[in-house]
Amino acid sequence: MNQESPPIQKEQWRNFWRLLASTNPPKLLLLGVLILSLVNTGASLIVPWFTKNLVDVVTVSTLNTSVILLLIGAFLLQGLSSGFSHYMLSFAGEKVVSNLRRRLWEKLLKLPIPYFDAHRSGETISRMTSDTGIIKDIIVTHLISFFTSIISVIGSIVILLYLDWQMTLVMLTAVPITFLIILPLGRKIYKISKGLQDEMAGFTGLLSQVLSEIRLVKSFNAESHEGEKGDQRIQHLFKFGLREAKIQALLAPMMTFLMMAILVVIIGFGGVRVATGALSAGELVAFILYLFQIIIPFGQLAQFFTSLQKAMGATERVVNILEHEEEDHVVQKAVEDPAQPILLDDLSFSYQTGDQVLHNVSLTIPSGKVTAVVGPSGSGKTTLFSLLERFYRPSSGSILLGDTPIDTYNLKSWRTQLGYVSQESPLMAGSIRDNICYGVEREVSEAEMVLAAEMAYAHHFILEMPNGYDTEVGERGIKVSGGQRQRIAIARALLRNPNILMLDEATSALDSTSEKVVQDALNNLMHGRTTLVIAHRLSTVIDADQIVVLEAGRVTGVGTHEELFASHDLYRELATQQFQLDESDSNQVDSNEGDKTES
Incomplete structure (x- = not known):
């Protein structure tokens, strides 16, 4: 089983990136977002370093105005780049999902009738709305932050190795432990998310069917029957939501405990090194700040992988529609003489x-x-x-x-x-x-x-x-x-x-x-x-x-x-029966009219 996992994951990745590429994303805009995000990350890496200088200067009772100005400038640069990059990324994400929905809509209109015979309309609606929304979420919320988080982690680790390589190595022992936690839980989230999306599509299908035939439901007093079917779907959605919540409830405290444990160890070990003179107070403060520069991106990476598993399930279904055989609109030969047998x-x-x-x-x-x-x-x-x-x-x-x-x-x-x-x-x-x-x-x-x-x-x-x-x-x-x-x-x-x-x-x-x-x-x-x-x-x-x-x-x-x-024989039988019925109906009408006249 494990031997088959890598190719499947690789294929899922390929489908995901191919799907994004097919939506013609605004590449220059995304490049601008990436540059601004890198500026934001760079500014965030500078802040702890200036803070170190500020703490060390304050301890010797000499306040350096230039350090404070540089620190304020770094904060401003970080805030502005973050705001612009967030808006630009949201624009890019909306553009991508808009193009994707347009492609899906055009595809749906070209799909042959057998596709609609095999798929309920509500399920198809769910693919168009819910699944594309999941894909948009990973673009807008997580995609760029994934790259900037990696840069932030790498940059912070390089600076930490320069400040104190021994404390850095102690901190890095948490990395393999983190991945051992994230990977198996990520696989479970993928399965749960896939089931949740299927169940949501089924529920949407039921809604579409019942609401479109609401007069039939009411005329046959079928409210309780349809209510039970809807309640079953809602219960299934509830159970899937609980299963996802259990994993999140397990993942969040484990990650928090791990990071807090690292923080306590670093502060304790760092205090000893400050006491021995191997590390200044400013360097310890900077070390702790850089540690947060690693902890926060690690949390974002965990969220990214969780959302990615959801997006993989959504991508699989969207790709299935986009790759489905469609009606042949390629042939160009026109009908020239329709007046033929x-x-x-x-x-x-x-x-x-x-x-x-x-x-x-x-x-x-x-x-x-x-x-x-x-x-x-x-x-x-x-x-x-x-x-x-x-x-x-x-x-x-x-x-x-x-x-x-x-x-x-x-x-x-x-x-x-x-x-x-x-x-x-x-x-x-x-x-x-x-x-x-x-x-x-x-x-x-x-x-x-x-x-x-x-x-x-x-x-x-x-x-x-x-x-x-x-x-x-x-x-x-x-x-x-x-x-x-x-x-x-x-x-x-x-x-x-x-x-x-x-x-x-x-x-x-x-x-x-x-x-x-x-x-x-x-x-x-x-x-x-x-x-x-x-x-x-x-x-x-x-x-x-x-x-x-x-x-x-x-x-x-x-x-x-x-x-x-x-x-x-069959035609004669049908004709005889129907003409007798027609004659009977006609006589009944005449009789009714005669009754009215007499009355």
Whole structure:
């Protein structure tokens, strides 16, 4: 086990320095901080020497003004250099962590969907906030002080050897003892810190999940259940905090005891040497002051190594994100002719769990026509859409636009051709205007936006809102109804003007009145485009140019409604059941209206 530790530590160091270098730190500023810190250290080394002269001069009753002035000058120089270096270092640290967070943010936006399938959003948020904060702490608080502490220790030891080498050697016996204490405790702090960061990420993930679905929690009276889960996380954090506190509680008094023991020995031994005339009183005072110049930096070094262990754990997780495979945005080939058929050639797909969702799907989606995909839940319809959007890569087979595989096109260019309207129709927090224009990189005129809203049958209800197009929709569009959300999403797709349209059960969650309005808006959107529709309600797709039946990831039928109704058992069964239900619902509505009339 011990034989494996050095390479791991070496790799951690390499990752840490490489991560810092990749953030493009302000090198000149850091150099200035280092110079000022060296000036500060130099001034602090001069002060005890002047103090020695001052004590020796006072003992012979002759006060030297120049010594006092030099001592005051050294104090001023130390204070000014310390203040400037602290501000500059804080600026450099904030700049580094800002660049690091920017890199992480850009990386997160380029990560493929499978990454987000495997990692909870709260954990990723923790990496962006908590872990980068730990890395910033070591830069701002400890990094420069690490170098200046070493210089201070070395400088003090050299001067102490000059003053009295025998007392210096007595003092240096504490150095190996100090390292014997720090190193094993540092390893424990690393393990605890790593576990603490994991637990914090898990707790952040739970918070993110519960707060985003707070209505679900309350409607199912799940407060106590979620409260227990949160309490468990908080207890784990508490235990990790206690474990860290125990080590700190052990480390601090041990270091204090060791340093106090050295101080007592030095004062006792120094008193004897002053009494014998081997050392002057001023030299003893200087020796004690230089001893503090060693003790304080040693404490800072201990804190540095403790923080470094924490930073190593944080670095490991940040580097894992930064080195994760991202979506391919390098390919430059643009889509030139989107008005071509889409071919699915022997397409198969399995998720990372290993479950195969699609099996050897071969299909032609004609250009400019409507293709509907129907089938039982879990048959792979939405997965098919995800593959078309290039959220995932096929396990085997390929998807082609004409004769060209779609993965040879630039990802941005390909997705520009697509317009996606889903059952949920997610909206971003912001105004209706922001959501309609979302993702459009050009300047959108008011007339364009209003036209898109009118074609989506959204303009009228938007004008009735308190602030019209500037009305806030709330987090995830909670302040507007389901039908209104759908029509805003359709307006967004119309403004995007896609060549290939994908509708994923876009009306399944709506009441009959809203469905009629949304269906009219969808008809406007579908006109003249290659359209793929996923629908559970067959009544919405019976007029499709082509209907594809998908069962357990396999295509079992392709044709028009009439052809499939005549030849496909599952389709006939689904159609018969749904049309009977639709007829029953219609009769119920008529009956209710008749009752109202009679009354």
